[in-house]
Amino acid sequence: MFQRLMGHLVTRTRTLNQLARVTPFIHRHKSLLVAPISCSQTLSSLQFSTDTSAFTHHPVRLPDDLSKDLIVLSCESSAEGGVCHVYLVGVSHGTKESYRRVQATVKFLKPEALFLELCQSRASTLTCKNFKRHVPTVKEMVTQLRKKENIFSVLLGWFQAKIADDLHENEFRVAYEEAIKYGGKVILGDRPDNITLRRFWSKTPLWHKTKLLLLLLLGAVIIPGSDYLNNEPKLRDDSVMSKWFPTFVEIIGHERDQYMSSTLLKVASENSSVVAVVGRAHLEGIKKHWKQPVVMNDLMTVPSV
16 A cells, blocks of 8 residues: 555656656745735636637546546636646546546646646656666665665665556646647656655664564565555555654644645746646645645655754
């Protein structure tokens, strides 16, 4: 069950020149508090339009088959019309259903900006078709540890590669490909994975680290990857996991919800329409923190061990 919430954290690939149109969201420390943007509209009062050809003050009504795991948000914007509609699309990473739904949604809406649950270190997955992750050997992992890399990061990378399939993160790539066809902006809006991992490792008690590392090893050997694809929405709702790994849920789950909600709001305040593609487990968290104050500096600081 753990892989899909962790699945976006440690993809170590090179940055490619083809990603010139992709903009990583860069956190700036000038303001410690992202103030909420006021908007009189709420989800319950939003009216819908079927017009996708021009700006409308009402969000577009999508076909029923594209409305699954979809949340529509709105905020004030400096773009034409003064309002931005955000179509938050929740996916099960690496599934054909999510691949098809994301492709059709971006093609149907043609948003001004596309927001992806990726950071710069994972950007090259957008241009790698049939992406297959290399499974590190024991010798390679020992070499990484000798370079003083975090043991959790090393084992997590091995764990991901062990259970990954060719479809991993394809929904991000297909969304990117659709957006660049019509010149849409692509924003990488997730917190840098090195910050997330360092915060998790520094704030997790030794016993919890030990349990999680053992679970990673057992999971990659015993549990087939397909089991993870169907359990992502249950991950943070599982009270047992919350009791066993409260720091994991908080740092890798809830904190990233806050970070992406804040960065997505910033992107929306400068555009007229945005499609955001994120894991289904993040939908409710992003909605919960939408237009709420978020202390970004706290989310970007790595405590001393």
